[in-house]
Amino acid sequence: xxxxxxxxxxxxxxxxDAVHVEVIDDSDGCGAKFSVLxxxxxxxxxxxxxxxxxxxxxxQEELKTIHAFSQKALTVEQWKK
Amino acid sequence: xxxxxxxxxxxxxxxxxxxxxxxxxDGAVKEKIDQIVKNNKVVxxxxxxxxxxxxxxxxxxxxxxxxxxxxxxxxxxxxxxxxRQGIKDYSNWPxxxxxxxNGEFVGGCDIMLQMHQSGELVEELKKVGIKSALLTAEExxxxxx
Numbered sequence: 001x002x003x004x005x006x007x008x009x010x011x012x013x014x015x016x017d018a019v020h021v022e023v024i025d026d027s028d029g030c031g032a033k034f035s036v037l038x039x040x041x042x043x044x045x046x047x048x049x050x051x052x053x054x055x056x057x058x059x060q061e062e063l064k065t066i067h068a069f070s071q072k073a074l075t076v077e078q079w080k081k
Numbered sequence: 082x083x084x085x086x087x088x089x090x091x092x093x094x095x096x097x098x099x100x101x102x103x104x105x106x107d108g109a110v111k112e113k114i115d116q117i118v119k120n121n122k123v124v125x126x127x128x129x130x131x132x133x134x135x136x137x138x139x140x141x142x143x144x145x146x147x148x149x150x151x152x153x154x155x156x157x158x159x160x161x162x163x164x165r166q167g168i169k170d171y172s173n174w175p176x177x178x179x180x181x182x183n184g185e186f187v188g189g190c191d192i193m194l195q196m197h198q199s200g201e202l203v204e205e206l207k208k209v210g211i212k213s214a215l216l217t218a219e220e221x222x223x224x225x226x
Contacts, residue, residue: 048188048192048195048196049186049187049188049192052188052189052191052192053173053174056174056175060175063175063176064175067176068138068176069175069176070138070190070191071191072191072195
């Protein structure tokens with residue numbers, strides 16, 4: 001299964017009630033390397049590690065084949081700054 | 082009839098056996114990792130070695146550690162397939178590198194980078210009795226001024 005930017009964006013947006021998601025495929029299309037920015041109030045009050053684990057858990061299946069994954073997880077307030 | 086039973090039972094038995102040996106293997110790996118992360122204040126699981134990282138993310142963590150002059154123990158997951166998978170199960174984290182401070186999983190490359198930028202890393206190191214080189218540099222600057 002090769003994942004696309006759109007697929008990942010849609011899944012993160014839906015599962016995390018994200019108000020803003022940016023997904024960049026850094027793999028030149030092979031689908032194994034992604035960077036994401038997720039803005040969601042579900043991160044409110046959660047430390048960095050918990051936020052990243054939350055994102056990872058949404059993409060649990062996908063991360064078995066995506067081997068390089070970089071993320072930024074911000075609350076709406078942090079993102080506006 | 083006998084052979085029928087054998088045919089239907091044997092695969093089941095075989096499967097169970099596999100599951101139990103895998104369970105024991107996982108237990109041994111977990112114990113080994115437990116010891117590794119508790120043996121040193123700072124432990125990094127990475128691809129390659131600090132002098133020759135074999136992945137950009139691992140390299141970034143090495144550079145951060147170098148900036149703070151943190152003494153740490155590194156483990157090359159590429160040289161041990163058991164650890165490579167085992168560490169992901171151990172910390173419930175899907176990627177390498179992984180950083181442990183005081184036996185606790187702190188994060189991968191992104192988190193280390195953000196903790197470095199926010200100054201949180203200096204504080205975390207302080208908690209375990211490691212003084213970041215960046216802090217030392219800042220202090221001597223203040224003294225000079």
